[in-house]
Amino acid sequence: MSSLILHGKRCNLRIISVKLMQNASAFCNSFSSASVVESLGLTTKPAVSITTKGNPDPVLSLLTSYGFTDSQISRIISTYPRLLTLDAEKSLLPKLQALQSRGASSSELTEIVSKVPKILGKRGAKSTGLYYDFIKDIIHNDKDEEEEEEEEGYKSSKCEKICYSLPVGKKGNKIRNVSALRELGVPQRFLFTLLISKSQPVWGKEKFEESVKKVVDMGFDPTTSKFVQALHVVYEMSEKTIQDKVNVYKSLGFAEEEVWEIFNKWPYSLKFSERKITQTFETLKKCGLVEEEVLSVLKKRPECMRASEEKIVNCVETFLGLGFSGDEVVAMVKCFPTCFGLSAETVKKKTEFLVKEMNWSLKDVAAIPPVLGYSLEKRIVPRCNVIKALLSKGLIRGGKRNLPMSSVLTSSNKVFVNRFVMKHGNLVPELMAIFTGDKKGTHHTSTTMKNVAA
Missing domain, CATH: 1.25.70.10 (Transcription termination factor 3, mitochondrial)
Incomplete structure (x- = not known):
């Protein structure tokens, strides 16, 4: 359960090990070090360790006081664990206050920061506010577009106004370029990563435009992660360097067209x-x-x-x-x-x-x-437990040795349930409970089947 290894009660933290959570766990009302330890757990993913001399309690308390929910705090910490090392009073509080002063409602503030927590790591309240406004308008405009579907007279994005007023430099270029990628159809999750990262692809101007054109001409779909990966490679490497890498693959036996097929499948292959x-x-x-x-x-x-x-x-x-x-x-x-x-x-x-x-x-x-x-806990064990139950009742002839592994493990959930559960009449609720891990067997079979089919 312990996801924060705390040394001492005060500021003698040596390592904070933040586990990336699958499910948000409830935070205690009192944010002591002990409560943090109890509340950040329940995961199978690897931990991200960071060294710090600070105390995470003030940061957690500050986020709570600003209306962040338990799940939002969990998401923020798992996405950006270094936030816990920042000074709550001197670094984070002024930024949150500045955002509120520019008219950010509590719900907007918590939604945007939980989606892109790294904006709180930007230097200065002014810089944080600029990124915040841009992210807010992307989120709101995307919501409006989903609802209105490009209605006539649809007012232009505030993002454009922000872009026109930006100063010259890396910060201005990043926001302009991210806005251009949004117009191409690049999804929010990739836009936000590019916006707050220190990577180069959205820094420049002419080179950015050239790189985007090359990637589009290569046939990459802007809605996919491969588009962003290809943009990284094309922007950061010269044509000569790229050709040199292609020649390395050719020297190993690949035809040039095969090298480009590999690149289209996984752009980082040339890095x-x-x-x-x-x-x-x-x-x-x-x-x-x-x-x-x-x-x-x-x-x-x-x-x-x-x-x-x-x-x-x-x-x-x-x-x-x-x-x-x-x-x-x-x-x-x-x-x-x-x-x-x-x-x-x-x-x-x-x-x-x-x-x-x-x-x-x-x-x-x-x-x-x-x-x-395949996941042992989510796929292999539940299916095999159903098979064991059928064998124990004598409902599978010939035993496990005559039951192909492929028929049990490689089919979809829907096919597996139809093959090994639904044909057994009165046993369906029991078998479905075994399959879903519902030990009490309280779920209605039809409802569970809908979830399985999905």
Whole structure:
């Protein structure tokens, strides 16, 4: 449960470990260090650790006094944990006061700050206010456009007025350029990230316009994250540098059109150094893949390029240690290259469950390696518990050995429920309760089915 490791009652904090939450937990009314520890937990995601000498209590208390809800505070801390290290009285309070003084209502203030908490990290109340106004108008205009669908006489965006009055410089360029991207259809979540980040793509003017044109001409969809990734690459790298990276891939056996196909699939593929690209290629060969197989893997999943040599080797050693043969490991990597992103602990837990608990063989797992990417708690265990219940009642003939893993784990929730739950009449409520984890079995079957189908 402890997500904040606090050393002492006062200002002797050494490390604040902020867990990124799946669900907001209730904050206590009294924001003591102890209450913070109790309220920030319940997650399976990795922690983000930051070093500080400050006390988070005043920051949390300040946010509460300004009307931020428990879930909004949870979102702010998980998105921008460094906020807890700022001085509540000297840094945050003046900014919040300045925002209120420019007419921000309590609901607007809490909505915008919880969506883009990093604006409170900007230097000076004036700078914070400028970003705030721009973000507010993006949010409000997007809401209006959803409701009014481009009605005739629809008044022009306030964003334009802000842009015209901006000073020359990086700050002005960023807001103008983000506004231009919004007009192209880039979603809010990407706009806000670009606006408050220190990355270059929205700093310039002429180069920004040139880069956007290139990315659009390449066929990237502005509504996707790949568009923003491609913009990063094209803006930050010269044409010569990009061509040099293309030549590195060509020297390893890729055709130029294949390099651009990889780029369109994962734009960051051109950001790696020649050494890193070559090293990944050679490491995969050391793991047992021949050159053609390496080319196939990287064309299929170019994001494998970001895996370190150590991680790739450890992944292979984990599979071998569990009893998979060398040929099976090669086949698994070819079929499911993203296995390099799985931790050894995760692979072991899932493999042992499937083999020891369900009596499937290593050969079964090797035949369908994507199952190792499924959630153990949300997908594998609930489905397997339904199968166990059916077996215990004698409703599945031939036992687990004659029940293909693919029929249990790879189908959609709707197909699984229709195949193993709905055909069993009076047992449907019980089986559905097992499937959804509803131990009391209180959910109505039809309602649960709607949720499953969704």
